[in-house]
Amino acid sequence: MSTTKPGLTAHQPGTLHTSDSKIARSAVRKASWRLLPLFALGYGTAFMDRANISFAALQMNRDLHFSATIYGLGAGLFFISYAACEVPSNLLLCRFGPRRWLSRILLTWGLLAIAMMFVRTAPQFYVIRFLLGMAEAGFFPGTIYYLTQWFPPHMRARAISRFYISFPLSSAFMGAIAGALLNLNGRFGLAGWQWLFLVEGLPALILGVVFLLHLPDTPAHAKWLTPDESAWLIGQIESDAACGEHTHDIGRALLDRRVWLVAIVFFCMLSCFYAFVFSAPTILLNLTGFSITGTGYLISAISVASALAMLVIAHRSDRTGERYWHAAIPYLIIALAFIIAGTCILPWLAVPALAAALIANGALQGPQLAIPPLFLKGKTMAAGIAAMNTIGMFGGFVGPYLMGRIKDATGSYQPGFLLFAVPPLVAFTILLHMRRSARKRNPAGEEPAL
Numbered sequence: 016m017s018t019t020k021p022g023l024t025a026h027q028p029g030t031l032h033t034s035d036s037k038i039a040r041s042a043v044r045k046a047s048w049r050l051l052p053l054f055a056l057g058y059g060t061a062f063m064d065r066a067n068i069s070f071a072a073l074q075m076n077r078d079l080h081f082s083a084t085i086y087g088l089g090a091g092l093f094f095i096s097y098a099a100c101e102v103p104s105n106l107l108l109c110r111f112g113p114r115r116w117l118s119r120i121l122l123t124w125g126l127l128a129i130a131m132m133f134v135r136t137a138p139q140f141y142v143i144r145f146l147l148g149m150a151e152a153g154f155f156p157g158t159i160y161y162l163t164q165w166f167p168p169h170m171r172a173r174a175i176s177r178f179y180i181s182f183p184l185s186s187a188f189m190g191a192i193a194g195a196l197l198n199l200n201g202r203f204g205l206a207g208w209q210w211l212f213l214v215e216g217l218p219a220l221i222l223g224v225v226f227l228l229h230l231p232d233t234p235a236h237a238k239w240l241t242p243d244e245s246a247w248l249i250g251q252i253e254s255d256a257a258c259g260e261h262t263h264d265i266g267r268a269l270l271d272r273r274v275w276l277v278a279i280v281f282f283c284m285l286s287c288f289y290a291f292v293f294s295a296p297t298i299l300l301n302l303t304g305f306s307i308t309g310t311g312y313l314i315s316a317i318s319v320a321s322a323l324a325m326l327v328i329a330h331r332s333d334r335t336g337e338r339y340w341h342a343a344i345p346y347l348i349i350a351l352a353f354i355i356a357g358t359c360i361l362p363w364l365a366v367p368a369l370a371a372a373l374i375a376n377g378a379l380q381g382p383q384l385a386i387p388p389l390f391l392k393g394k395t396m397a398a399g400i401a402a403m404n405t406i407g408m409f410g411g412f413v414g415p416y417l418m419g420r421i422k423d424a425t426g427s428y429q430p431g432f433l434l435f436a437v438p439p440l441v442a443f444t445i446l447l448h449m450r451r452s453a454r455k456r457n458p459a460g461e462e463p464a465l
Contacts, residue, residue: 035247042234042244046165049239051177053222053230054158057121059181060218061154063189064128065093065147067215069293070193071131071208073300073307078206081137087419089140090293094285094411097148101408104153105160105401113161116153118227123150125219132209156401163388164233167251176329176381183321183377186292189215190315193296194308273390273452274399276445280342280383281407283438283445287349288376290414290435291369298428299369302362317370321377329381338389339450341382345375346439346446353439357432386449410438 068075068090076086108116127147134140158178166174196214200207231237234248291298300310332341352372356365391399414435421431 038241038243038247042240042248043166043170045239045244046234046237046248047174047177049237050162050165050230051174053225054162054178055181055184056218057117057181057222057226058155058158058178059185059188060121060222061124061151062182063185063215064124064219065151066186066292067189067193067211068131068144069296070189070197070307070311071211072293073208073296074197074200074206075134075208078208079135079137079140081140083419083422084416085137085140085419087293087415087417087422089137089144090289090415090419091412092141092144093148093151094289094408095148096145097152097411098405098408100149100152101156101405102398102401105156105398108153108157108160112232113157114227114230114232117157117161117230118223120151120154120157121219121223121226124154125216125223126150128216128219129213131216132205132212153401156404159384159400164252165248168388170333173329173333173381175384176325179380179384180322180325182380183318183325183373185318187315187318187322190311190313190318193311194306197307271390271399273449274387274403275406276449277387278403278406280442280445281403282410283346283442284376284379284383284410285407286410286414287353287435287438288414289411290418290431291353291372293415294418294422294428295369295373299366302366317373320370321374324374324378325380328378332382332385338382338386339446339453342379342386343443343446343450345379346443348372348375350436350439350443353432353436357429357436360429389453 068086072081072086075081076083081089104116104120124147127143127150131143131147134143159175162174162178192214193211196211197207199205199210202210205213234240234245234252237245240248295314296307296310299305299313300307303310303313305313328341328345332338335341349372352368352375355368356372359365359368387400387403417434418428418431421434422428
């Protein structure tokens with residue numbers, strides 16, 4: 016049943032007159048400025064609080080006598096609980112509403128992120144990381160689902176990339192301030208890594224309150240939209256939901272082969288990405304000989320380049336209407352970069368190769384995340400995206416854990432890079448297969464929903 020403001024009917028997409036076009040532009044512009052920065056801050060904080068142990072490890076592993084295996088296992092346990100709780104979390108979001116549920120997620124993970132400063136033993140490290148993953152579960156797929164209720168299909172890659180840009184930018188922020196926080200070592204009796212967890216956990220608590228007070232559940236609840244703007248957005252989203260292959264049958268949607276193929280792609284992406292990113296400060300510090308501060312600035316520069324690539328490729332993907340090649344080619348770049356890093360001992364080759372891998376990872380995000388809404392619509396999108404991300408998140412456990420085991424067994428990260436050159440090649444192959452299948456189903460156009 017449609018939910019529009021009293022006295023109005025939704026404008027039908029595809030028949031925009033001059034007045035409708037003006038309403039559409041105004042509605043999308045307001046939604047972009049009101050929602051995307053807020054979700055960008057939220058996801059940037061989420062990534063910072065899950066990945067800041069990569070910088071903390073420069074001191075924490077030494078102070079607490081953690082081996083690479085202990086560290087890798089603790090880093091990866093976050094993703095086990097995250098994966099297990101994603102689908103239930105997204106279904107609870109639909110039940111309680113985005114405003115209350117996303118606020119709950121932010122507040123609980125902020126408290127646990129700060130609690131990391133009290134870790135003293137490996138079991139404590141494992142428990143806090145596991146609980147942190149449980150607390151944060153559902154924020155990312157919940158955000159993707161929420162944004163699909165506000166932005167029409169032809170704008171989703173750009174909308175997703177404009178909030179998801181906080182992912183590389185949060186790395187830039189972490190790199191820029193990590194040195195300063197770690198240099199507080201001993202201040203007020205706290206180690207530098209404890210200061211890092213304390214300071215970087217606070218933004219989630221603040222944002223939890225902001226989400227609770229200011230996030231509208233739907234366009235119908237947005238006081239900053241006019242009645243016509245609200246009706247137009249609702250009409251666009253309802254029209255898109257009605258044309259999907261799966262709209263309300265969650266069980267049937269989860270059995271769709273494409274859901275599982277995208278899930279494998281997500282697994283490949285996250286396994287190779289987190290295998291590197293949780294050890295990136297240590298690896299780059301050893302390769303370059305920079306100080307902790309210098310290494311942080313290097314990671315910041317790479318992350319800014321990754322953010323720019325994300326925006327450019329997402330815009331091009333929306334403009335051309337093509338998703339699969341825009342996501343597949345960066346995977347090929349990642350594989351080649353890891354092969355170079357795994358076989359070359361020359362820093363002037365290995366460092367640019369690893370930088371290229373991070374930049375390519377940013378570039379593929381917008382087009383890749385715009386693929387599931389091509390065949391999942393309505394309520395099934397929440398469950399479908401969460402299911403894909405659940406499978407993918409297991410890659411976040413496998414990557415850091417195997418990289419740590421390989422480092423302890425061989426004394427080098429290079430064999431790990433060779434191993435993790437395989438997942439991006441698998442993802443590349445799957446995306447090309449999905450592209451061929453999409454063209455067979457819809458010979459007149461590459462992607463049915465565009």
